[in-house]
Amino acid sequence: MYRYDEYDQRIVDERVAQFRDQTRRYLAGELSEDEFKPLRLQNGLYIQRYAPMLRVAVPYGLLNSTQVRKLAYVARTWDKGYAHVSTRQNFQYNWPALKDVPDILAALASAQMHAIQTSGNCIRNVTTDQFAGIAPDEVVDPRPISEIIRQCSTFHPEFALLPRKFKIAVTGALEDRAVLQMHDIGLQLFRDAAGELRIKVWVGGGMGRTPVLGSVLHEALPWQHILTYIEAIVRVYNLHGRRDNIYKARIKILVKALGIEEFKRQVEAEWAFQKDGPNTVTQAELERVAKSFTAPDYEALTDSDASFDARLAEEKAFANWVKRCVHAHKQPGYRAVTLSLKTIGIAPGDISDKQLDALADLADKYSFGELRTTHEQNVVLSDVKLGELFALWQDAKAAGLATPNIGLITDVICCPGGDFCDLANAKSIPIAESVQRQFESLDYQHDIGDLELNISGCMNSCGHHHVGHIGVLGVDKNDSEWYQVSIGGKQGNDASIGEVIGPSFAADEVAGVVQRLIDVYVENREPEERFIDTVRRLGVAPFKERVYADRQPGKKKVEA
Amino acid sequence: MSNLIKLNAGVAAIVADDAWQIVHLPAAEAEVKKQAGKVVLFKLTGAESATAEQIAATEVPAGKVVLPLSVWLARKAEFAARVAAGEVGVWLETHELVETLAADQPDLNVFPLIAVFIERFADGRAYSMAALLRTRYGFKGELRALGDVLRDQLFFMKRCGFDAYQIRADRSAQDALASLNDFSEPYQAAVVVDQPVWRRHARS
Ligand code: SF4
Numbered sequence: 001m002y003r004y005d006e007y008d009q010r011i012v013d014e015r016v017a018q019f020r021d022q023t024r025r026y027l028a029g030e031l032s033e034d035e036f037k038p039l040r041l042q043n044g045l046y047i048q049r050y051a052p053m054l055r056v057a058v059p060y061g062l063l064n065s066t067q068v069r070k071l072a073y074v075a076r077t078w079d080k081g082y083a084h085v086s087t088r089q090n091f092q093y094n095w096p097a098l099k100d101v102p103d104i105l106a107a108l109a110s111a112q113m114h115a116i117q118t119s120g121n122c123i124r125n126v127t128t129d130q131f132a133g134i135a136p137d138e139v140v141d142p143r144p145i146s147e148i149i150r151q152c153s154t155f156h157p158e159f160a161l162l163p164r165k166f167k168i169a170v171t172g173a174l175e176d177r178a179v180l181q182m183h184d185i186g187l188q189l190f191r192d193a194a195g196e197l198r199i200k201v202w203v204g205g206g207m208g209r210t211p212v213l214g215s216v217l218h219e220a221l222p223w224q225h226i227l228t229y230i231e232a233i234v235r236v237y238n239l240h241g242r243r244d245n246i247y248k249a250r251i252k253i254l255v256k257a258l259g260i261e262e263f264k265r266q267v268e269a270e271w272a273f274q275k276d277g278p279n280t281v282t283q284a285e286l287e288r289v290a291k292s293f294t295a296p297d298y299e300a301l302t303d304s305d306a307s308f309d310a311r312l313a314e315e316k317a318f319a320n321w322v323k324r325c326v327h328a329h330k331q332p333g334y335r336a337v338t339l340s341l342k343t344i345g346i347a348p349g350d351i352s353d354k355q356l357d358a359l360a361d362l363a364d365k366y367s368f369g370e371l372r373t374t375h376e377q378n379v380v381l382s383d384v385k386l387g388e389l390f391a392l393w394q395d396a397k398a399a400g401l402a403t404p405n406i407g408l409i410t411d412v413i414c415c416p417g418g419d420f421c422d423l424a425n426a427k428s429i430p431i432a433e434s435v436q437r438q439f440e441s442l443d444y445q446h447d448i449g450d451l452e453l454n455i456s457g458c459m460n461s462c463g464h465h466h467v468g469h470i471g472v473l474g475v476d477k478n479d480s481e482w483y484q485v486s487i488g489g490k491q492g493n494d495a496s497i498g499e500v501i502g503p504s505f506a507a508d509e510v511a512g513v514v515q516r517l518i519d520v521y522v523e524n525r526e527p528e529e530r531f532i533d534t535v536r537r538l539g540v541a542p543f544k545e546r547v548y549a550d551r552q553p554g555k556k557k558v559e560a
Numbered sequence: 561m562s563n564l565i566k567l568n569a570g571v572a573a574i575v576a577d578d579a580w581q582i583v584h585l586p587a588a589e590a591e592v593k594k595q596a597g598k599v600v601l602f603k604l605t606g607a608e609s610a611t612a613e614q615i616a617a618t619e620v621p622a623g624k625v626v627l628p629l630s631v632w633l634a635r636k637a638e639f640a641a642r643v644a645a646g647e648v649g650v651w652l653e654t655h656e657l658v659e660t661l662a663a664d665q666p667d668l669n670v671f672p673l674i675a676v677f678i679e680r681f682a683d684g685r686a687y688s689m690a691a692l693l694r695t696r697y698g699f700k701g702e703l704r705a706l707g708d709v710l711r712d713q714l715f716f717m718k719r720c721g722f723d724a725y726q727i728r729a730d731r732s733a734q735d736a737l738a739s740l741n742d743f744s745e746p747y748q749a750a751v752v753v754d755q756p757v758w759r760r761h762a763r764s
Contacts, residue, residue, distance in 0.1 A: 005764050007745050007757050018742045022712060031712075038682055039712055121684075151747040151757075157719035158691050158750065161684030227748070238688045239657075243602035244593075273696055278749035278756060285758050 020102035044115030061089035065360035070111035072356035140172035163241035164249035204255030207461030232271035301333025349377030358399035417457030424457035426474025426481035603655035649673030694721035711736035721751035
């Protein structure tokens with residue numbers, strides 16, 4: 001994993017000093033609220049309902065055990081003993097005091113971490129595939145290019161105050177696990193016929209009020225030009241993106257208004273001047289960065305293990321966990337493991353300081369000291385030996401990290417919502433919990449199979465509801481909390497945006513609505529057919545019919 | 561007390577005497593535009609800046625003057641001799657295009673000074689405008705930031721090519737000086753520090 005050299009460390013340390021002074025000036029009344037706002041946001045600091053929320057960057061989701069222990073320390077020292085994994089692979093703290101934030105940042109900097117550009121109208125933390133470097137379907141490891149982009153975008157002077165936030169995702173595998181087409185820029189790395197590294201560039205995707213899938217801007221960009229090409233895109237956006245209306249300020253609106261052809265023409269015209277400039281990446285620089293991401297010291301193993309097979313046969317609980325939480329690995333004899341942060345009764349993505357410490361220990365003991373966060377708000381141990389899976393399972397269970405529900409209906413993606421977030425229309429955490437309780441039975445969950453249920457507390461779509469097989473969105477109706485339900489959204493190569501099934505529901509109806517959707521699926525599914533496939537085959541109509549069958553708007557509620 | 565900071569060979573200092581006079585258009589009736597229920601704070605790129613009446617009514621004093629782009633474009637014939645004497649600069653608003661000025665005047669170095677007026681500090685268009693002026697159009701004279709110019713944006717302005725900063729009147733230019741050096745070794749190439757860190761230093 002990438003380790004800071006003196007230059008990385010200096011930038012982070014200077015940032016701490018800068019923000020310490022900015023905070024001091026704000027608290028002393030020398031900076032107005034409006035002036036401080038973009039400064040604190042670009043350091044991941046929101047002012048929330050009860051306290052500020054601090055978002056810590058986890059570049060492309062990669063962490064080592066030292067960093068995780070530091071995150072635990074921060075949770076214990078300055079928060080209420082827990083942290084939260086966001087849908088952009090970052091960590092969030094919900095209860096720090098503003099005056100403590102400079103000290104928190106200093107603590108993070110001591111473990112090569114920061115909160116730079118985790119919010120605000122700038123280029124945000126780059127995200128990627130949680131199985132980068134280990135997925136069997138990987139063609140190119142996306143991490144070196146991600147790190148190169150991270151460095152170039154950090155305090156890029158020209159793009160410090162964009163019309164709106166700007167998100168970049170990178171993958172290098174056949175299956176898109178980073179929701180590329182839902183990003184301002186999505187980059188898909190591949191090799192051309194001659195074996196050269198190329199990049200397919202998507203632009204103008206995004207969620208929010210106007211969900212749009214990205215369009216292809218370049219089919220096969222040579223990798224050397226990745227930074228200058230991104231600079232050309234962002235310059236066109238910076239100068240021509242709309243600043244007059246916050247809902248129309250994302251690049252997707254500009255791309256739509258101009259049309260992809262005209263947008264491309266403008267980018268190419270801009271790029272003609274920047275191409276081959278000093279930010280052009282050299283082979284030597286790519287190799288230097290790539291050295292940080294070489295494979296760990298794997299043992300030469302065969303891809304089977306007798307003790308593992310025996311445990312699998314005799315322990316159903318272990319087999320269930322393996323089925324949902326253990327993933328293929330390109331190295332024989334190794335597996336990737338997802339540790340669920342979706343235990344019923346705990347807000348999705350939340351993790352306590354003790355669990356963070358336990359996680360660090362698990363990483364050290366079983367996975368070369370490294371781990372990853374996922375945009376589904378779970379944690380991955382990337383390199384676990386087949387023969388050690390059983391021991392890991394037992395340890396993880398003891399730490400409350402072995403719920404066998406990855407990819408199932410209770411593995412809800414859920415934003416902090418109205419319990420914490422100032423922008424929320426409605427609470428989201430209690431909705432997640434009501435659905436989890438409705439489908440508490442593990443056998444039932446496993447029978448339903450692959451299902452992604454995503455909840456956002458408002459149109460900002462942090463809970464990715466547009467791409468949930470079932471999406472739930474908090475809406476505000478006459479000052480009370482209502483929920484709009486959509487189905488048919490999907491992430492991945494065949495990404496789609498969900499369709500709203502009809503009028504919205506009260507909070508206590510949502511679990512019943514989901515139950516009816518599942519009933520229609522279970523009654524109609526063909527062998528091996530997933531929920532999303534049934535929806536695609538049948539369309540929304542039969543689902544809609546069942547949900548609203550006996551419901552008169554405003555009168556009778558949906559019951560399970 | 562002057563609130564103008566200038567960079568000279570990389571060294572920043574407050575300059576006491578500044579002969580340049582910023583020429584403003586006479587005020588027009590302001591219409592309050594709204595979008596999504598909120599007052600629009602930023603003009604759209606390419607939007608009209610001034611009416612013909614405003615341009616005609618703009619009074620230009622003697623001496624060194626910095627003209628609004630619209631006045632320059634419409635009335636430049638009046639100023640030929642003063643341009644030759646190095647007494648004319650131009651200022652742009654953030655919704656105006658650098659291309660418009662460059663199309664009109666291919667050699668921008670006839671102007672000793674070009675300024676960008678930043679109505680709101682959060683308007684990052686000024687950065688791209690500065691970068692374009694310095695790189696694409698090869699402008700070598702003084703590039704001054706006017707308007708809502710605050711210390712926490714100075715480092716970025718500097719790296720995009722601004723070398724003079726008219727700090728907002730209610731703030732201390734003295735305090736602001738420190739922020740020009742917030743970061744010592746930036747990652748990427750820009751106008752100032754024109755090579756990325758990995759080309760400047762051998763990194764491990
Ligand atoms: S989706 Fe809305 S409510 Fe949820 S975290 Fe994002 S901004 Fe807050």
